[in-house]
Amino acid sequence: MKILVTGASGFIGKKLVQYLLDKNMSVRIMSRRLESLDEFEHKNLEKVKADAQKYEEVRDALKGIDVAYYLIHSMEGKSKDWKKFAEIDKKVAKNFADASTECGVKRIIYVGGLASIPDSEMSKHMSSRKQVGEILKSSEAKTTVFRASVILGKGGGGFEMMRYLVERLPVMVCPKWVLTKLQPIYIDDVVEYLYESLNVKETENRTFDIGGPDILEYREMMKAYGKMNNKSIIMIIIPFLSLRFTSYWVDLVTPIKASLARPLVEGLKNESIMTDKSIMDLIPIKLKGVEESLKLSVYEDDKQEFTKKENYLSYLVMALGIIGILHFLVDQRLMMMLPITGTISLIWLAIIGVGYYFIKKRARLGSLLVGIAGWSAALFWLLDSTYLISYLPQVGSYPVSKGISILGNYPDSSTSILNIVGLCVIAVLLVVAHFTFYDKEIYTKQL
Structure with missing residues (x-):
């Protein structure tokens, strides 16, 4: 037959x-x-x-x-x-x-x-x-x-x-x-x-x-x-x-x-x-x-080695979370606007935490969540740092404004340093999160 x-x-x-x-x-x-x-x-x-x-x-x-x-x-x-x-x-x-x-x-x-x-x-x-x-x-x-x-x-x-x-x-x-x-x-x-x-x-x-x-x-x-x-x-x-x-x-x-x-x-x-x-x-x-x-x-041994992208993303998320916590503790403007800033910070940290959890579970949702948290923090820290360019008299033929005062006044030097460090971390994080989210090989290998 x-x-x-x-x-x-x-x-x-x-x-x-x-x-x-x-x-x-x-x-x-x-x-x-x-x-x-x-x-x-x-x-x-x-x-x-x-x-x-x-x-x-x-x-x-x-x-x-x-x-x-x-x-x-x-x-x-x-x-x-x-x-x-x-x-x-x-x-x-x-x-x-x-x-x-x-x-x-x-x-x-x-x-x-x-x-x-x-x-x-x-x-x-x-x-x-x-x-x-x-x-x-x-x-x-x-x-x-x-x-x-x-x-x-x-x-x-x-x-x-x-x-x-x-x-x-x-x-x-x-x-x-x-x-x-x-x-x-x-x-x-x-x-x-x-x-x-x-x-x-x-x-x-x-x-x-x-x-x-x-x-x-x-x-x-x-x-x-x-x-x-x-x-x-x-x-x-x-x-x-x-x-x-x-x-x-x-x-x-x-x-x-x-x-x-x-x-x-x-x-x-x-x-x-x-x-x-x-x-x-x-x-x-x-x-x-x-x-x-x-x-x-049931899979008796379902341990899988994380890719370099996943490991890098995990470290970057932890670094971003630490910077966010330090930012809240150092920036006196945030302390003066409690409980609104405290609530927003807790929600942001919760998104970071849940994103980290799903990254360790090797789910695409993790990359998406830390990407959202990264972009929101980047927007805030970038706008909060625009006053720095006001030290220049002009850019080309354009006069420089005094920047945007998001929280009523400009950040102090410690907060500004945290802003810049945070933006550098976010820039790398967003790139890694993007490529991790769209890396089909990471997810198809799990099946």
Whole structure:
């Protein structure tokens, strides 16, 4: 039996390919970027380069194949582009179905998403995945569709999003989708279903729901993971948080890009519970519960070395915080304007502290917060120091004004020195924060 696995570099694909090779199966994997398949090496393995949007290349990849696993999904991107991605998904599925018919492929096995709600209420993401399954069924190959609930396991987008949110946020402001009921299934159980279905004829030309033994809300799963890591979580649910805001928040706090967070979050808006349990009779495997799945997914040693940029940024933030405190203690003008200046200073220091916390957690939010604190302090200290140029009679042909007196009068010499030192620190900090915030390698390496 010759097997083709598409999406072999993805979360499910990697596990499935290794499982099939361990069973001594003859496997072909395809990708438009062969370098993404470099980790796979086996005497029974064949690699082919093919773009799923090009019919001829898909047809060539399917020649001589008996069973094809379809694990392609392209719904990552901006919400305004989802219609375009949905069309790409349908085009790719149609290419695959038609090419399978032409090449005489006997079976197609597809993993979609499970939404236990009417079609009219499905999210765009889940609706697209269902449409792909229907298109694949148009092939003459006998098609099996597995509709999976949330899949738990190291490297899975849904699990990684959850674990980083739990590990990095002591207090969470959550949208109402955390109340959605799910039936999570462990990745190894999904792979076992995919493999065992090869030998169970009754799975041909059928659609099955697959999930684990436990049904719970998403927030309960988050709390279970937190408890497992000795971490308590305070969750505040705000029902009107938008999808866009949530996805950007995930992007800032976790290594999950906003473009990937959107379909993940949108999918979680739909209840995902098995309504058809017939697969449990046809393939009776021992399913892992949520607690066991989370234990198997925990990273035993998650210590990562900080980059030079992250270390420099940490030191610069500490230096800026110290300068800010000294500024408050030295500048008598601030003391005379309490409690207003005290409150503003505390808020500024709080932003610095929270930014430092997230920098040490390796979240992009840290760079953003210290950038905001840096720019606000730079504006204040720069304006407060403009009086210094008044010692010049003129700049070119322009007379020099006496500067701006922000706090009623000009700063003394000690405060002026702190202003200048602070501006120098901020200048370096803002550059480092900028490059740290946009350094994709720092955040993708965490996945």
